[in-house]
Amino acid sequence: MKILGNKMSYRKIIDSGLRSADDNICDQDKVWSRYSHDKVDIGEELTKVIRTLDKALPLNLKLRALSIGSSDEPQFRILETAFRSGLYLIDINDNALGVVRERIKRQHTSHVTTIKGDYNKIFLNSKDGKVFFKDTLKEKRIHLATLHHSLYYSEQRCWLDIFDNLYRNFLAPCAAMHSVLMSSKSVNPLTTTWLYNYFAGKFFGVHNDQDLCVFKNDLQTRPLFKKAQVLLRTNRVYFDVDNFEKFMAVVWMVLLYPQVHRYNLKQREEITEFVYKTFWRNKKPLIQEQDHLVIYKGVGFKGLI
Ligand SMILES: C[S@@+](CC[C@H](N)C(=O)[O-])C[C@H]1O[C@@H](n2cnc3c(N)ncnc32)[C@H](O)[C@@H]1O
Numbered sequence: 001m002k003i004l005g006n007k008m009s010y011r012k013i014i015d016s017g018l019r020s021a022d023d024n025i026c027d028q029d030k031v032w033s034r035y036s037h038d039k040v041d042i043g044e045e046l047t048k049v050i051r052t053l054d055k056a057l058p059l060n061l062k063l064r065a066l067s068i069g070s071s072d073e074p075q076f077r078i079l080e081t082a083f084r085s086g087l088y089l090i091d092i093n094d095n096a097l098g099v100v101r102e103r104i105k106r107q108h109t110s111h112v113t114t115i116k117g118d119y120n121k122i123f124l125n126s127k128d129g130k131v132f133f134k135d136t137l138k139e140k141r142i143h144l145a146t147l148h149h150s151l152y153y154s155e156q157r158c159w160l161d162i163f164d165n166l167y168r169n170f171l172a173p174c175a176a177m178h179s180v181l182m183s184s185k186s187v188n189p190l191t192t193t194w195l196y197n198y199f200a201g202k203f204f205g206v207h208n209d210q211d212l213c214v215f216k217n218d219l220q221t222r223p224l225f226k227k228a229q230v231l232l233r234t235n236r237v238y239f240d241v242d243n244f245e246k247f248m249a250v251v252w253m254v255l256l257y258p259q260v261h262r263y264n265l266k267q268r269e270e271i272t273e274f275v276y277k278t279f280w281r282n283k284k285p286l287i288q289e290q291d292h293l294v295i296y297k298g299v300g301f302k303g304l305i
Pocket residue numbers: 042068069070071072073074075090091092093096117118119120147148149150153
């Protein structure tokens with residue numbers, strides 16, 4: 001049996017990769033957040049959006065933001081200081097919001113509000129949207145809406161209606177929307193996109209069809225967005241961790257196992273061996289190509305992206 005540098009046998013290391021398939025998705029996401037620079041990338045792009053808004057709006061105006069699918073981090077840390085007139089964090093998972101609520105109390109940040117809710121219901125249904133606007137936002141429009149890695153949970157055919165509604169009924173006259181999503185196509189086999197399309201395609205005959213580049217074009221055909229600036233940028237994010245079990249934990253999350261695709265044991269073994277041979281043995285990081293879509297409403301100069 002081949003002995004590896006860290007004294008683990010090939011079988012043992014493959015077994016460790018298979019084990020993390022059963023990890024809780026929140027724990028897998030924590031590994032991703034800690035060992036990739038995804039949150040740094042999001043923070044950097046978001047800062048450009050906030051700088052643009054700061055230039056476009058009066059200095060003494062206190063701003064309000066809405067984070068959709070906010071989870072427990074990093075939206076609180078990134079947005080709390082800039083949006084002092086109200087930061088509204090929506091998530092379907094109350095455990096994540098509980099972490100934020102504890103922080104709000106501990107750190108006396110009462111301008112931050114958590115809302116447990118399904119954004120597909122709130123923003124796709126005009127009745128629920130109206131109730132949300134009246135009861136939660138107190139009929140005050142927002143200057144920023146973020147959808148960071150949260151559009152995965154809505155079919156692309158629904159996105160136009162969600163954006164239409166947000167733009168028309170929730171955004172202030174001068175405002176922005178910032179969405180982030182993994183790119184849907186990549187020819188680079190070291191990317192999350194390629195891995196997903198290859199294995200989900202091979203075993204389930206599907207591929208990633210959620211695409212912010214396509215969506216940008218859809219938006220630009222709508223009269224509502226004629227005067228808006230609709231901007232797109234693609235960045236690269238790297239993930240690497242010195243532990244194969246943790247590396248695979250992120251791969252299972254990317255491959256949507258088991259929530260969407262229930263790869264059987266033989267398929268999971270094939271995936272684990274592929275990742276071991278392609279990434280781990282060659283000391284290659286996993287790359288994520290991710291798209292940032294920024295929409296500026298009522299900004300009279302070219303906004304940053
Ligand atoms: C991948 S996490 C992204 C978290 C955070 N925005 C970030 O950038 O790290 C996606 C979040 O969206 C939430 N979510 C999924 N479906 C949702 C829905 N229908 N309504 C509200 N939140 C949802 C999940 O609970 C999860 O916290």
